[in-house]
Amino acid sequence: RPTASRVRDTSLVPGGTGTKGNHVEAFRTKDRSCVMVYCPVRRKIVVDATSIKDDRIDAWKVSTKDGSFIRCDTMEKGDRMEFDPPPQGDDWVLILDAHSKRYGLPVH
Numbered sequence: 001r002p003t004a005s006r007v008r009d010t011s012l013v014p015g016g017t018g019t020k021g022n023h024v025e026a027f028r029t030k031d032r033s034c035v036m037v038y039c040p041v042r043r044k045i046v047v048d049a050t051s052i053k054d055d056r057i058d059a060w061k062v063s064t065k066d067g068s069f070i071r072c073d074t075m076e077k078g079d080r081m082e083f084d085p086p087p088q089g090d091d092w093v094l095i096l097d098a099h100s101k102r103y104g105l106p107v108h
Helices: none
Strands: 006-008 025-029 034-039 045-048 056-063 069-071 080-083 092-098
Touching (some): 034 045, 056 080
Antiparallel strands (some): 006 025, 056 069
């Protein structure tokens, strides 16, 4: 994932990014091959995935506390995609990769 090309993009979260303790941050790469949404609390995230330039997406849920991750299935891209928080709860990042890029495991 090209980290130098990340740009903040609040339009990725169609319901809004929230306020204070319920706020999320959304980023995408300039080439639109990856979307990342940081969520400090336990909540579902709805993402506008239309900006990802691929028809299939690899999704990951990553804990910012311990770096553990859950790989979701490769899925067909939808306009609005909903993701539940991982079992470990709060403080997590949702990563959506264009399947054709084959980025692989998220690392930090």
